[in-house]
Amino acid sequence: MQENEEELKKEIDILxxxxxxxxxxxxxxxxxxxxxxxxxxxxxxxxxxxxFHSKKPLTFEMLIRFQQALQIEFNITVKPID
Known part of the structure; x- marks a missing residue:
C-alpha cells in the first residue's frame, strides 16, 4: 500500500x-x-x-488563477500509455 502512495505522490509531482x-x-x-x-x-x-518548489500543492483554483492572470488556457489531451 505504501508503494502505491509513493507512486501516486510521484505522479502528482510530475503532473x-x-x-x-x-x-x-x-x-x-x-x-x-x-x-x-x-x-x-x-x-x-x-x-x-x-x-514552484513543490512545497504547496497545485490546485484547480490556482490553475484558474494562472489562466486569468496570464490570459492563457490549458488544453488537455489524452493519449494511451505505450
Missing part, C-alpha cells in the same frame, strides 16, 4: 511540474518576474515560490 513549467514559460514571455506574477494572482511571492 504539477508540467503545468508549472508552462506557467513559467508564459510568465517569461510576458516578462513577468515572480513578484509581479504573485501580485496578478493575488498571492504572496513566498506562496508562489512554494508552489
Amino acid at each position: 504539477s511540474k508540467k503545468f508549472l513549467y508552462e506557467v513559467y514559460k508564459q510568465a517569461r514571455l510576458k516578462k513577468l518576474n515572480r513578484k509581479e506574477l504573485a501580485a496578478l494572482l493575488q498571492v504572496s511571492p513566498g506562496y508562489l515560490s512554494q508552489l
Whole structure:
C-alpha cells in the first residue's frame, strides 16, 4: 500500500511540474518576474515560490488563477500509455 502512495505522490509531482513549467514559460514571455506574477494572482511571492518548489500543492483554483492572470488556457489531451 505504501508503494502505491509513493507512486501516486510521484505522479502528482510530475503532473504539477508540467503545468508549472508552462506557467513559467508564459510568465517569461510576458516578462513577468515572480513578484509581479504573485501580485496578478493575488498571492504572496513566498506562496508562489512554494508552489514552484513543490512545497504547496497545485490546485484547480490556482490553475484558474494562472489562466486569468496570464490570459492563457490549458488544453488537455489524452493519449494511451505505450
